[in-house]
Amino acid sequence: MKKNIIGYFLAFGVLALVMGSCKGKASQTTTTDTAVIAPADNTVKKMPDTTVIISADDSLKTTVADAIKDFPGVNAAVDQGVITLTGTITRDKLPKLMMSVNALHPKKVNNQLTIAK
Numbered sequence: 390m391k392k393n394i395i396g397y398f399l400a401f402g403v404l405a406l407v408m409g410s411c412k413g414k415a416s417q418t419t420t421t422d423t424a425v426i427a428p429a430d431n432t433v434k435k436m437p438d439t440t441v442i443i444s445a446d447d448s449l450k451t452t453v454a455d456a457i458k459d460f461p462g463v464n465a466a467v468d469q470g471v472i473t474l475t476g477t478i479t480r481d482k483l484p485k486l487m488m489s490v491n492a493l494h495p496k497k498v499n500n501q502l503t504i505a506k
Contacts, residue, residue, distance in 0.1 A: 456489040470496035
């Protein structure tokens with residue numbers, strides 16, 4: 390039975406793929422591919438600042454009133470950066486409402502809406 394031996398050797402920054410086979414005879418090795426591996430870059434890259442901006446209650450109260458004006462039957466209350474939605478809404482209008490409310494950057498949106506048929 391013929392066995393194939395495949396090995397990878399990493400020495401001095403050079404990667405060599407060595408293939409060989411043995412069938413009762415002295416093995417023959419051939420180098421089929423080599424690649425040079427560059428040394429690691431030890432510099433530290435600073436990630437961009439991704440802080441989340443949370444709106445203040447006063448600005449949320451005025452902007453949330455504007456955001457829900459197109460959705461009759463929906464009420465909103467703001468407390469410590471959390472917007473609580475109450476009332477009724479149809480299923481097709483809910484995604485648009487949620488997108489407009491989330492665009493105001495509250496800490497959380499507490500959805501207590503009832504879906505009307």
